Amino acid sequence: MEVLRALHHVPWVDRELESEGGKPWWDRILAEIEACDGIVVVLSPQLFDSVPAEREREYADALGKPPLPVMVEAVTPDILPSELSSRQFVDFTRGGPLAGAMLASAVAGLPPAPPLPDPMPKRPDVPSSYLGDLRKRVRAPALSLEEQIHLITELRLRLDLERERQAVVTLLRELQQRRDLCHATWQLLDPLLKDVRGESSEATPPGDEGPAEAGPVSGSATPQGPDEGPTWQGRTPPPGWYPDPSRRHQLRWFWNGCWTRQASDHGKVVDDPNF
Structure with a gap:
């Protein structure tokens, strides 16, 4: 951000919405995309877990906004979204003057954004929280055995995401307390929670x-x-x-x-x- 401001650009990030109270955050993000000259796509492993980021990129692409991929953490270029994989990215993993110069050169080389299309493409729907959806399913009035096992599978996949780990563990514990918990579900759930607590799933006191x-x-x-x-x-x-x-x-x-x-x-x- 500091590098872009030093180059007399006016960057905007959605962190700035934290001070805007009850304004519809998603509408504001889409309005900023419509008004911008280009978008900086921050490449990191977290990019692939963010539904809002995916919808923002897709909307910017539909508007013709030129993307500028900037790698801040190592990712494999082969798994980048198609609209990014063919573009040269700026390696900012180490920072420093050289990385700043490369970023300045890449920004200067961005093509101008075309006029907004007419008619405008439909704005993407507000992305719901993935964990929020899982929470609703965990608290559903009734869950079949198949639904319980699907929930465990989805929650287990998110245990490796550090920022979500505590919330996922809470949802697994809620699932374990359900009155309709099936025995087959418990056989999957109990060792998983013991692993989270660092306990043995086999030994007894x-x-x-x-x-x-x-x-x-x-x-x-x-x-x-x-x-x-x-x-x-x-x-x-x-x-x-x-x-x-x-x-x-x-x-x-x-x-x-x-x-x-x-x-x-x-x-x-x-x-x-x-x-």
Whole structure:
């Protein structure tokens, strides 16, 4: 930014919206794209995870705005979007006077932006938060086994993104607390969360033997009668799959201090309303 200002350009970034309160941020971004002479595309691994950045580039391309790719972190040119892969980029990974001179030369060499098309292309819709969409799905009134497994798969892929890691872990824990959590889902979810916490997904504390295919506790749980919850180290255990006290099924889901109608046999969840 400082380099561009030193060259008497007027750069604008969406960070400037932080001080603008309730103004529609997306409309303002699109208006700035329409008014600009060109766009600087910051190349970094985060570029490929940003839906807003993708829509901004596509809209600028539809308006004929010339892009100037500037690499600030190493990325593989072969995986760049098609509108960028054929263009020479400025390597700004090390900064310094040479990088500044290269940026100045690249800006001076940008072709002029053409007049805005008439009619104008449709403005892209406001991008929703990807994690916000996942949160809505995690909190849906009901989730099938297939939907639960798809959620785990999508959340697991985002665990490696440092800026999203804590939010993803929170959503995984919310998913683990669902009353309709399937046993097959738990078998995927429990080791994943233990890995996040740095725990072993196999070992149990000395002297404890977890119930066969039981829920997300590492200590032993003793099944009681249908009107009583299991005991676990002298207190009510956390939600999870435990041996069915009615003995009609292998496992039964225990939630909020109560047995539920969800049971499991050989990994298949069944509904047992007469429990």
